[in-house]
Amino acid sequence: MEFSIYDFSTLTNSIHEGLSNSFSPTWVMIIEMSLVGLAFLGLFAVLGVTLVYAERKVSAVIQQRMGPMRVGKWGLLQTIADVIKLVLKEPLMNRQADKLLFGIAPFIIIIASFLAVAAVPFAKGLHALDFDIGILYVSAVSSIGVIGILLAGWSSNNKYSLIGAMRSGAQIVSYELSVGLSLLTIVVLSGSLQFSEIIESQANGWWIFKGHIPAFIAFVVFLIAGTAETNRGPFDLAEAESELTAGFHTEYSGIKFAFFFLAEFANMFIICAIGATVFLGGWMPLHIGDLAGFNAIMDFIPPIVWFGMKVTFLIFLMMWFRWTFPRLRIDQLLKLEWKYLLPINLVNILLMAFIGLMGWHF
Amino acid sequence: METLDHSEEITALESQEYFINMGPQHPSTHGVLRLVLTLDGEIIRKVEPHLGFIHRSIEKMCEKDAYTQIVHLTDRMDYLSCHMNNEAVCLAVEQGLEVEIPDRVKVIRTLISELTRISSHTLWWGVMGMDLGAITTFLYGFRDREMITDIFEETCGARLTMNYNVPGGLMDDIHPNFQNRVKAFLEHFKKKLPEYDKLLSNNVIFQERTKGIGILSKEDAISYGVTGPAGRASGFSCDVRKKHPYSAYDQVDFKEILDETGDCYARYKVRIQEMWESMNIIEQLIDNIPEGDFKAPTKAVIKLPKGEYYQRVETARGEFGVYIISDGKKSPYRLKFRSPGFSNLSALDHMARGSKIADMVAIMSTLDLVIPDIDR
Amino acid sequence: MMSIIKYFKDIYLGVKSLLTGMRVTGHYFTHPKEIITQQYPENRDVLEMFDRFRGEVVLLHDENNEHRCTGCSACEVACPNGTIEILSKWEINEEGKRKKAIDQFVYHLQMCTFCNLCIKSCPTDAIVMGKDFEHAVFDRSELTKILNKPGSKLMPGIK
Numbered sequence: 001m002e003f004s005i006y007d008f009s010t011l012t013n014s015i016h017e018g019l020s021n022s023f024s025p026t027w028v029m030i031i032e033m034s035l036v037g038l039a040f041l042g043l044f045a046v047l048g049v050t051l052v053y054a055e056r057k058v059s060a061v062i063q064q065r066m067g068p069m070r071v072g073k074w075g076l077l078q079t080i081a082d083v084i085k086l087v088l089k090e091p092l093m094n095r096q097a098d099k100l101l102f103g104i105a106p107f108i109i110i111i112a113s114f115l116a117v118a119a120v121p122f123a124k125g126l127h128a129l130d131f132d133i134g135i136l137y138v139s140a141v142s143s144i145g146v147i148g149i150l151l152a153g154w155s156s157n158n159k160y161s162l163i164g165a166m167r168s169g170a171q172i173v174s175y176e177l178s179v180g181l182s183l184l185t186i187v188v189l190s191g192s193l194q195f196s197e198i199i200e201s202q203a204n205g206w207w208i209f210k211g212h213i214p215a216f217i218a219f220v221v222f223l224i225a226g227t228a229e230t231n232r233g234p235f236d237l238a239e240a241e242s243e244l245t246a247g248f249h250t251e252y253s254g255i256k257f258a259f260f261f262l263a264e265f266a267n268m269f270i271i272c273a274i275g276a277t278v279f280l281g282g283w284m285p286l287h288i289g290d291l292a293g294f295n296a297i298m299d300f301i302p303p304i305v306w307f308g309m310k311v312t313f314l315i316f317l318m319m320w321f322r323w324t325f326p327r328l329r330i331d332q333l334l335k336l337e338w339k340y341l342l343p344i345n346l347v348n349i350l351l352m353a354f355i356g357l358m359g360w361h362f
Numbered sequence: 363m364e365t366l367d368h369s370e371e372i373t374a375l376e377s378q379e380y381f382i383n384m385g386p387q388h389p390s391t392h393g394v395l396r397l398v399l400t401l402d403g404e405i406i407r408k409v410e411p412h413l414g415f416i417h418r419s420i421e422k423m424c425e426k427d428a429y430t431q432i433v434h435l436t437d438r439m440d441y442l443s444c445h446m447n448n449e450a451v452c453l454a455v456e457q458g459l460e461v462e463i464p465d466r467v468k469v470i471r472t473l474i475s476e477l478t479r480i481s482s483h484t485l486w487w488g489v490m491g492m493d494l495g496a497i498t499t500f501l502y503g504f505r506d507r508e509m510i511t512d513i514f515e516e517t518c519g520a521r522l523t524m525n526y527n528v529p530g531g532l533m534d535d536i537h538p539n540f541q542n543r544v545k546a547f548l549e550h551f552k553k554k555l556p557e558y559d560k561l562l563s564n565n566v567i568f569q570e571r572t573k574g575i576g577i578l579s580k581e582d583a584i585s586y587g588v589t590g591p592a593g594r595a596s597g598f599s600c601d602v603r604k605k606h607p608y609s610a611y612d613q614v615d616f617k618e619i620l621d622e623t624g625d626c627y628a629r630y631k632v633r634i635q636e637m638w639e640s641m642n643i644i645e646q647l648i649d650n651i652p653e654g655d656f657k658a659p660t661k662a663v664i665k666l667p668k669g670e671y672y673q674r675v676e677t678a679r680g681e682f683g684v685y686i687i688s689d690g691k692k693s694p695y696r697l698k699f700r701s702p703g704f705s706n707l708s709a710l711d712h713m714a715r716g717s718k719i720a721d722m723v724a725i726m727s728t729l730d731l732v733i734p735d736i737d738r
Numbered sequence: 739m740m741s742i743i744k745y746f747k748d749i750y751l752g753v754k755s756l757l758t759g760m761r762v763t764g765h766y767f768t769h770p771k772e773i774i775t776q777q778y779p780e781n782r783d784v785l786e787m788f789d790r791f792r793g794e795v796v797l798l799h800d801e802n803n804e805h806r807c808t809g810c811s812a813c814e815v816a817c818p819n820g821t822i823e824i825l826s827k828w829e830i831n832e833e834g835k836r837k838k839a840i841d842q843f844v845y846h847l848q849m850c851t852f853c854n855l856c857i858k859s860c861p862t863d864a865i866v867m868g869k870d871f872e873h874a875v876f877d878r879s880e881l882t883k884i885l886n887k888p889g890s891k892l893m894p895g896i897k
Contacts, residue, residue: 034620059497061767062766320764327495327571
């Protein structure tokens with residue numbers, strides 16, 4: 001079995017062939033799907049632990065603190081200890097809560113994250129689902145999460161939760177538009193909704209550089225709307241700690257709370273991964289025109305590392321936002337979307353179509 | 363929780379008002395204050411503060427204590443301006459004893475008052491940011507406050523409940539390091555205070571959240587008795603340091619910060635400006651502490667002559683008054699505190715009506731309530 | 739037209755104000771040397787409290803196990819909270835006279851507000867404020883302390 005860090009398709013193909021030799025096609029599909037599912041479960045666990053740790057450390061340094069330092073060297077085991085604590089905690093439920101909805105709400109949220117992460121291309125050939133409508137799929141699936149938030153807020157039988165859920169509903173429905181439109185701005189240039197093709201089209205340069213100013217504007221809009229989509233940073237109205245105690249997940253504890261927590265960080269990863277794929281070339285290395293030597297050095301770095309670096313950068317940006325800005329009010333949040341982001345986006349997409357039509361992009 | 367009346371059929375466009383309990387345990391009430399909000403969606407129709415969760419009957423306790431013992435109880439009322447509270451009691455007692463207070467005491471009391479004011483305002487700034495969702499400001503505010511509490515710890519022996527005043531003077535002389543530390547703090551804080559503006563005051567989200575929110579007119583401020591920075595932001599000139607100078611405030615040159623707008627942003631701005639003004643006062647006094655005793659001689663058991671005594675001071679929150687009725691014994695017959703927080707809270711309902719829950723948090727934090735000050 | 743200019747001006751000024759804020763936090767992120775946290779239990783050895791720090795009331799004893807407390811109860815009177823209780827006994831000194839001396843200097847740490855009034859009221863400077871601040875215990879009764887050491891007696895010459 002041949003294995004290369006630069007191209008995972010050899011690995012995945014060999015697994016597929018190996019399985020096909022010994023099982024019928026139906027069994028092959030079932031086994032492969034469970035393997036992918038297990039891989040994503042592992043990915044989510046790792047993501048949750050590392051991102052929570054990263055957030056705590058980043059916020060600590062920004063605030064001139066040290067962050068977790070006690071459990072393990074540099075507090076590295078702190079989040080693992082937290083996970084153990086959350087798993088062992090008693091899942092409490094409000095006596096007058098709607099038991100069924102209260103129980104399934106966290107699962108809806110986490111399932112939405114799982115569905116969305118399936119379309120993320122991690123490296124060449126490391127891609128669970130490569131639809132021809134990848135972008136459409138992701139934006140459709142990621143908005144399922146809001147149903148979970150609404151259910152959680154409604155079923156908790158808590159007024160704070162309900163207000164938080166209603167806020168979240170209004171917020172995600174609005175910002176879904178901006179996320180979609182800013183992604184479409186790049187689709188105008190790439191001519192495809194398929195992630196692998198979008199990445200291939202960036203082999204000679206990332207869209208954020210090739211697409212002139214409209215691409216940059218689209219990127220900024222995507223960052224803002226993406227932050228709002230994940231209920232983070234200055235847009236965390238749904239859980240606004242100082243107003244609504246914890247918003248929609250006030251009544252949750254133990255493992256169910258851990259699901260909300262994990263989904264928040266997983267969504268952050270997904271939004272950053274899609275932003276990196278569409279605007280920053282996914283796993284494509286940085287290439288500058290004809291500089292053959294420079295390009296060769298960049299090619300030496302494996303694609304999965306490139307992808308990781310880009311996602312890390314975007315995640316850091318989102319953390320930086322969160323730990324700097326005050327929170328918006330609900331009417332200001334909607335004003336920002338409908339009066340600023342959406343008109344800018346629409347003009348921007350026209351501009352981009354014009355540039356694409358004239359062939360002015362690189 | 364209010365049960366809804368289902369007897370009438372609710373038509374599609376009719377909206378119902380509902381109640382929400384903000385507190386006693388809520389992250390933004392900064393203590394055990396319970397606010398019963400009547401809401402229509404997110405719009406506040408009525409705010410009803412319920413007090414008394416940490417009532418410790420300090421006024422009653424004062425009636426059995428000697429005058430020296432009263433002072434330390436006032437630390438525990440408005441703990442963020444503890445020195446000013448102590449000073450008010452001591453000034454009232456000194457007024458009755460008719461003792462001549464050494465100049466050194468007056469200057470040191472003024473210096474520590476202004477340091478306390480800065481420390482209270484830095485804490486308020488941090489908490490204000492946190493209430494509006496910018497958690498980082500909280501730690502920056504505490505960082506700068508830490509230097510002041512260190513100064514207090516070195517000179518007074520405690521960080522928060524200092525009890526540095528005694529009737530007739532001070533408990534101890536200032537520590538030899540005091541002047542150097544204060545100068546080091548001023549140098550540090552002059553660099554950090556512009557950062558407050560960069561991080562919060564000029565931030566577009568912050569301005570959107572505070573401008574035009576919770577407007578209190580000058581007339582309303584006077585009729586509700588809203589004093590301190592909250593009153594001055596409405597144009598109500600009420601600075602006791604200017605109107606009725608006590609301690610060394612008649613020796614220093616400073617401005618009374620006034621604003622006309624009366625919204626949350628005006629209250630915010632007034633407090634930021636007051637920090638600069640306090641630094642100005644400290645700078646004028648820090649090198650001019652006169653030599654002398656740190657305490658005027660008083661009898662071991664203080665007995666006030668029969669009569670009534672009132673003394674007001676300007677704390678970080680507003681006008682704090684001490685009213686003593688003495689019947690000539692060693693403890694007061696009755697003692698009443700006029701706390702600024704109580705009057706400021708009374709205007710909350712007027713200011714918050716018609717705004718949203720998120721605005722409510724901003725209004726609360728610009729009033730800068732300290733709950734033990736309200737309940738006593 | 740003016741409203742369009744205002745629209746873009748608002749966006750420009752808003753973004754600029756956000757970026758200045760990010761510069762402040764970015765500065766601290768890139769300067770981890772400015773971290774001010776002190777790791778408390780780890781730095782116990784180097785932790786030095788200020789001289790005047792009020793941690794607890796301590797009755798001073800010298801190397802001969804002698805203290806300066808005459809049992810005059812001035813601190814007991816000065817204390818606003820009933821923190822100090824002086825239990826005295828009658829002793830016969832070397833001249834054969836009956837004299838009052840302390841039997842037990844009882845200090846209720848759980849009631850103490852560290853107001854320093856007892857220290858100021860002591861005529862013989864027998865008690866001072868100690869620097870120890872780690873008073874957490876599992877049983878409340880441990881907070882009631884007897885400050886005079888067993889077998890200690892009054893320093894000669896103190897009246």
